[in-house]
Amino acid sequence: MNRTRAGLLGGAARAFAAHGPRRSTMQSVAVASGVAKATLYNHSRTKDDVARALLDAELRRLTDLTAGRPVAEALPALADELATHPVLRRMAETEPDQLVALLSPGATGWAELTRRLAAALGISADGAELVARWLLGVVLQPGLTTLRRRHAALVAQLLEPAG
Template structure:
């Protein structure tokens, strides 16, 4: 990613944290990035496009962070990052409906899939970890408490053997 685009996304993060997603404008993003609005439009056509690019960048960053760490430490780090993330904090406090829209069924599957890959866990474990991390976004609590919970969750994720699920044939009766 070039320096200009990185600066634009950093400005977008500041604008979204300061004003929320709905109240931010392309002008406020440009001002926060310290560029002319035309420069912003050279890279992004709409505010939604800026928000999608920022989300993708953050997901890549968090996935890379988690991938490099053991599960317990990855969960602790993710909980700290998500619990203190300025844009997520703003959305949780003032625009919960926007946050909810980010977690629609299709996006949730993508998020838990990325979490499964980053933590090297199966889909069910990723679903459990994802729901815990969503709770952190909504109610961060104290870092020390999150770290204790991350340790317990890591133990549960590591202790639960994954039983293979037999495929169900289309004509099988359910019981």
């Protein structure tokens, strides 16, 4: 990813975390990115395009975070990232309906999310579905770090092959 695009996505994350995606404007994203609005429009035509690009970049970042790690290490790391993600926290507070629409099973990106989880964690499609549903719960109700980590250990145990 080039520096301009990375800067735009970082600015989008800051604007969305500050105002929520619904209240953010292309102008607020441009200001948070430190670029002219025309520069932003050269890369994305609409705010929805910006949101999709940010979501894709975040999924890639989280996939990279888990790749090659044992499931028992990857799950708490994922849960902690999602529980403290500034955009997700803002959406949970101010735009829960949009968050649920984005992340609910059956949503457009759900199959892609579970596919990426299965590949990154080296687990079955059913295992990825279980993990995705648990992580959705973490996004909506993060709870205490210690509780998230205990639950991550339980989910990891469920994913272990029967011996």
